[in-house]
Amino acid sequence: MQLKIKTLKFIQKTNLSVFLLFTIFSTINAQEVITVDSTGVAKSSTVEKNLAKNDSVNKFKKFKAEGVSAVVGDFVILEFDIDKSYLEFEQNGVDISTIDRCQMVGKLMEDKLYVHHAIQDSIIISDAEIEPEVDQLLAYMVEQVGSEEKVVQYYRKSNILELRTDLFNARKEIRLTERMQEKVVSNVTVTPEEVRTFFFSIPVDERPIFSAELEVAQIVVEPQVTEKAKQDVINRLKAIRTDIVDNGASFATKAVLYSKDGTRARGGLIEGVRRDSPMAKEFKDVAFSLLEGEVSEPFETEFGFHILKVDKIRGQQVDVRHIILFPEVSKSIVEESRRKIDTIRQSIIDGKIPFAEAAKLYSDDKETRNNGGQIVNPQTFDTRFDLTKMDPTFSAQVYNIKEGEVTKVYTDTDRTGKSIFKIFTVTARYDEHVADFVKDYEKIHELALKEKQLRAIEEWQEEKIKETYIKVNSDYQNCDFTNNWVKNEN
16 A cells, blocks of 8 residues: 555545544644653653744754654654554554555655645634534444443443544644645646646556446436325324323434434433534524523424433534434335336337436426436546446446446335436447547546646655755655655754
């Protein structure tokens, strides 16, 4: 695995991944230095910042520290941080046998270089930007592990507040790094002539090979929920609410027994809801309209029907419990929807109606029907799907069909478990091929731009290393670093 993080991190936007859960702590402990007193007792202390306010070249006050691998600007990297990074990589399934300590310390130094200069350049990351991400991370951790106590124990923290603080600091450093890199390359562009020069400078036998790609359209038919089914759910929630409010029944117990989402194991608990949390607007509106201990009337969001109780109000955050139920769809309605999509499919095959026209008339998917059913790749935001990177379930439906053919009916399920019926067609197929300047201009343009951005990053790093105080432990003096860390020392 290559650890040279000159590759622009911000280019690859990630959803909150499992990898983040393991790597997020690699930056947490870098502010501490282990010093040894005259008796030989190791003590943890914070590095004294004695840099001049506008001068990042001035050196730290000299200190004797055990376990310090490197110092970059205001940040200290400990041997502990290197060991922890190995553990986190291993937990994520990375083959750490290919990563030596020189590579790992080099990566951590690059991380700290970005953060140090982001702070020097007064790049601001607001708490409001970070806190929702921390809330999401904690909720995901709890869902995966089972309880807050288990999560705290797993990460060897004293309590959930300490864990939240560490998560917050780590996320903030990640955001600072991304913003610093974005700033460095913000004005980098490539002209058509630069793209041409880039492409034709690559030897013919070394030009990139682009994988086979497909463009796919779909028609979706969803069994419709009746008004009676909706009212039945509302009535059921009202009965549960009455038992809680009038008879003193436990909301948490009711959630465990009846709620239909992952929070049921925690009695429906959702902690730290903020007005800017990534939740349905209706849900947040209700959460912030109630007093502590109050239980809402049933209400609807795009996810289902809820009742909600406010457990605790904590300033701009509220801890809530909720119960969510979904309307039932009768077997006859499901069968009717299946017959409908079978009829649509047969009409397309018989040539009675084009696929795109059928999508506009009959598809229940709002995002694609007005575009003739054409699906947009959520990673690239264009209509092409790389066959080697497609979701396996999706790929299985379209992999072997020819352009213009229609798949058999595929039965999918939505988040409520309701059956949804789909048919697909391949509107265009692009075979694997060696890059062609005309046909693949957009992709070549992207490669040329990234290559120029990478050069800008390298130049920035070289410049900033020269003007930043850097100290590398003697154990790493002979490392073959990608950057000029050692030569910078006096």
